[in-house]
Amino acid sequence: MFFSRLRSSAPQFKDDPEKTRYALLLHLASIVLFFVPVLLIILNMIFGNPAERSINVILAGIAVIQIPVQYLVRNGRVRLAIWCLLLLSWVAMTWIASKVAGVSDVAVVVIF
DSSP states (O other), rough: OHHHHHTSOOOOOOOOOHHHHHHHHHHHHHHHHHHHHHHHHHHHHHHOOHHHTHHHHHHHHHTTTTTHHHHHHHTOOOOOOOOHHHHHHHHHHHHHHHHHGGSSHHHHHHHH
16 A cells, blocks of 8 residues: 555656656655665664674665655656766765775676
8 A cells, every 4th residue: 555655656747658657667766765775774783794884874865865856756857866866876886885895795786
């Protein structure tokens, strides 16, 4: 019920079905990119070592940036929201990889 309500709350653009589809996908990705980092922060605080706890700042940033992304999507600025999310993800994963395990970290895969 909760997830169907979140999905149905994605903006609809009647004049542009492609924009509506992008907005729906971005809306769902944004929901995931809010809840997963919050869960990871909680797990890092409970079970993480100091290196893993050091990425909590960037995880919080990923979660918080979803608020302006949702605002942009709902105001029809879907392409701008996509670029913001793409740039943020690239910077965040690069920073996380540099802080935790470097090139051997799994976060490097996200960059590609």
